[in-house]
Amino acid sequence: MIPTRWAAHHRREDHELLGYLRPVDAIPGYFIPVTVFGYPLGAPTEEHRARQCLERTGLAYLAQDWLLSxxxxxxxxxxxxxxxxxxxxxxxxxxxxxxxxxIGHVFVLDVPTTGQLHPR
Known part of the structure; x- marks a missing residue:
């Protein structure tokens, strides 16, 4: 389950959940933008830049192929x-x-995915 301290980011137009801002403990005020399942989409950055990353990416990551370890x-x-x-x-x-x-077998994973999933 996504930790409660991660801030959800919703698209303004339709309130669709795009991902989360994962706080960087070592750098107060910095966040890592992550997918709805916790995969990092960028490097640690200020809150507004992390939100911009989520807006730019949208939900496109849901349509791509991934590699499961x-x-x-x-x-x-x-x-x-x-x-x-x-x-x-x-x-x-x-x-x-x-x-x-x-083919088509469904795997159910806990989130956040901890290194199990990577873009193909």
Missing amino acids: LPGRSQAVAVQIVEATPQHLRVKNIDYGYPDAN
Whole structure:
């Protein structure tokens, strides 16, 4: 689950959740813009710049392919996001080279994703 100290950022026009501002403890007043599932979208910066990053990115990251790292497997598995909420992330297998699950198999991940997911 997304920590309560992360500030939600909603698009002004329709109030859609675009992501969060994750505070940087070592640098007061600085934040890391992150996706709705906690993946960093930029470097630590001032609040207004972090919000600008979220506005620029929008929800485009939901449409791209991602790589999922699984325990005991050296190669990441190609996946697509099915559902992203502050509680969990559901991704489906699109990797024909992954023999342990059928194409379309859905993995449910806790958020924030802690290094498990990377853009493809």
